[in-house]
Amino acid sequence: ELKVEQNPLFLSMQEGKNYTIYCNYSTTSDRLYWYRQDPGKSLESLFVLLSNGAVKQEGRLMASLDTKARLSTLHITAAVHDLSATYFCAVADTNTGNQFYFGTGTSLTVIP
Amino acid sequence: KAGVTQTPRYLIKTRGQQVTLSCSPISGHRSVSWYQQTPGQGLQFLFEYFSETQRNKGNFPGRFSGRQFSNSRSEMNVSTLELGDSALYLCASSLDRTPEAFFGQGTRLTVV
Numbered sequence: 001e002l003k004v005e006q007n008p009l010f011l012s013m014q015e016g017k018n019y020t021i022y023c024n025y026s027t028t029s030d031r032l033y034w035y036r037q038d039p040g041k042s043l044e045s046l047f048v049l050l051s052n053g054a055v056k057q058e059g060r061l062m063a064s065l066d067t068k069a070r071l072s073t074l075h076i077t078a079a080v081h082d083l084s085a086t087y088f089c090a091v092a093d094t095n096t097g098n099q100f101y102f103g104t105g106t107s108l109t110v111i112p
Numbered sequence: 113k114a115g116v117t118q119t120p121r122y123l124i125k126t127r128g129q130q131v132t133l134s135c136s137p138i139s140g141h142r143s144v145s146w147y148q149q150t151p152g153q154g155l156q157f158l159f160e161y162f163s164e165t166q167r168n169k170g171n172f173p174g175r176f177s178g179r180q181f182s183n184s185r186s187e188m189n190v191s192t193l194e195l196g197d198s199a200l201y202l203c204a205s206s207l208d209r210t211p212e213a214f215f216g217q218g219t220r221l222t223v224v
Contacts, residue, residue: 031211042202043215050211088155097168098143098206098213102155 002027004091006103013079014111021074021106023089031092032065032072033100036085043088046074079110114138116205116216124222130191133219137184137205143167144186145213146178149200158201161186162208193223 003026013019023032031050035043047056049065049072056063060083062075072089086107090100117136125131137144146158157170161180178188184205190197200220206213 033213035215040220042217045212045214048211090155092211092213097160097162098145098208099157099160099168099170100145100147100155100204100213101157102147104154 002029002091002093002101004089004101004103006089006106008106009104010107010109012109012111013076015080016078018078019076021076021087021089021108023072023074023103025070025072025091025101028067028070029091029093030067031094033090033092034061034063034072034074035088035090037088037105038085046087076108079108081110081112084108084110116203116214118201118203118216118219120219121217122220122222124224125193126224127193127195129193130189131193131221132187132189133201133221135186135188135203135205135216137186137203138214141205141207141214142184143206143208144180144184145204145206146186146188147202147204148172149202149218150196150198155202158188190221195223197221198223 005024034046047063052067054065060077065072086105089103143162145160160168164180175191180186200218202218204213204215
């Protein structure tokens, strides 16, 4: 079974600081997703990474994918309070359908 | 265009009862997947339906079942509810094995 490890589980950071969330997965996959979840809400799609070396940026968030290392990172630049949320990475197994395997999530709190 | 619609948004049930949750995917999407989210186990895959056929199933007991109708709407049923079934149930829709998957707002089930 495909396994996805995400760290850290909890992250408290001051506004204006930078930090990186890491996502490792166990077997080959051609799709890596990052989602954001606010308390009590659903999953909001942030990035879809489809190839080795893919890098995508949206505002203060940048995601990258290294398929050889089976590693994706979500980098936060100059954090602001509005980024406080839980971030999940997910890997898709498309061999048998469209099943997602999720990481444990990183609960990010940005302190003013 | 309309997003993924899940109904009801909240449910309170008693142990031993059964429950049916509904998911209407984005128009044109034929793949619907269901996930259970709990604080202890995180996001876990329940099953996926495509064109009225179950294409993949996660590691859940037979009390969890689902179906998909010809209009792609999907329902999941949980029989003989247990306290541990309390969770946020999310469905996701996609065209097929395409990169994008969109999640509904979820149904919060509480079993008492």
